Amino acid sequence: MENQISDASDFAHTRIPKLSQLDTLLRCHICKDFLKVPVLTPCGHTFCSVCIREYINVQAKCPLCLTELRDSMLRSEFLVSEIIDTYRSIRSDILEIIKKPEDNAESRGNTSLIELGSEQDDSLIIDADSNEDDDIQIIESSGRKSLKRTTTDLTGSSSLRNGPRSKYFKTNSKAKRSSTASRIDSMIKKSVELVPCPICEKYFPVKELERTHLDECLTLQSLGRKPKEEPVKSKPVLKKPRVTPSEKSHLLRSHQDSKIEQDDSVSHVDKYLNSTADTGHQRLPKLDLPSMTITQVKQKLTNLGLSTNGSKQDMIARYNYFEILWNSNFCDSLNPVEVSELKRQLLSWEASRKVHNNKGSSNSIGALMTSRSDTQHAYKKLLLNLKTDKFDRKGWCTLFRKQFRRLIKDAKKMRKASIKGKEEVVSDKIQEDLIVKAETPNQVTKEKIADAVVEKPVPDSTNEEHVSDPSPEEQLTDPDLSMDLLDSLGTRSHSA
């Protein structure tokens, strides 16, 4: 889930397309991802803490309504935070459950209502290619009949096979026949069914439980009037659910899915109930660094244990971003992380910035290497002497031999491809590939270096799939050429 980019449109082709609205609402309008440490503005809008703090540094107004905004006005929203965490933990399950099982549809491309209806367990399928209009048609066309049917045909599902019917109606009538259907059924019914109170284990309608009973129960407990269960507040966050003796839960929901759901919801509820603002750390002030001398800026950074590398501008940017991270973490977050983790985040932020800023400059090799943690240490040692005569060119070459070889190989491939022909059409798939590639920070710099090595690079031919390379290893065995290239690279960075 972390790597995959989820989007509200994931729900567009499920049985409950409206969930995409919920999905959208739980996202930050700045980063378009799920709200991370949500904070509320005085104008009533919610953003990720880091996102909005970053924007306030640029412009002190709300991105949505453009009213004035300062970061001291932000208030954290623990409830929203836990709602989102809960939702994120069950999102893929929900998607799975309400997904239209298009792929296992036997009669793909078959849009006839009657035939659709005649399918057995897959009868919930709307054709894979059907768009939303089709759905509407199906519901509408069956609307006339389904009214009658719900009253007469509820039990005899066999008589339904040859007729069109609404999706929801199908769910009801077939609930006992397929496990999918029964799960959906329980989801639909959930709103009216009785649910056990996690504390006293008596059953209540969901709404009543949420609105009034839970509060009452908790109050009673904290007063110690019902000592048979331990009070919620003393429970550790990750404690197993105290609800659901299995013989009771089966009345409500079918199986594991719902159990996981409950596990999570309980712990998130606990987390919310136990939430308090962290007061152990002081807010970092915003400083007018540009008007300070470079020594003063360095002093400020050293006090925080931050590096003083780079220009004054770099240092200012570093402090400002650290201030955002710090305040977001210690003022807004429900689970503040350690300072060391913040520093790690700061480092990776800086590294990704470097890749950006050095796009065109000759320092791109440096940027490439800073992003590699394994070689970083040795690389730093070597780099110390980069601008003097003591620079260990051999060592540098051996250290990055692998990378250089790969680059040479890529460059050769490119040239080969350019000779072979440029007629390859860039398909959608390649665009995807490019997007994926672009995520790795090496991409840009790699191409830059390739530019330096090969005189006539053809950007279109980065598509390696179409290039047949019979003996890639053989090409690398030309030591003179490789060393030449390495040398030229060495002098290149030397001149930087």
Add this chain to the structure above:
Amino acid sequence: MASLPKRIIKETERLVTDPVPGITAEPHDDNLRYFKVTIEGPAGSPYENGLFHLELYLPDDYPMEAPKVRFLTKIYHPNIDRLGRICLDILKTNWSPALQIRTVLLSVQALLASPNPNDPLANDVAEDWIKNETGAKAKAKEWTSLYAKKE
């Protein structure tokens, strides 16, 4: 540590899978922050039946900073100058990170539909527009058929 923020990838994906009617935007192969954009002239405007090419660039600080948009096709419009630069508040002072490529391009399309000669960028065009609106519109139409032909 992605050099291309998730948000940009997401916006690109959506632009491709769920395009805005009358607008296309494709990222360049070499630079995924650079988009080739086409906008169809809105119906009922002097730019109707024209296809306008634009370039859009997402700066490093996007979405904290507005995207840079420029017309590549010559156009006779009071808010667009000879170099294709666009006078549009959301691209300047009223930019907000809650906006996105999609909304920006829609705003540009809306600007074509309703030129605003009172806040001009191309002064001569704006003057013409105020003094002789029908004439100016005719000229805009002429330019559209001259430079913004659909291929």
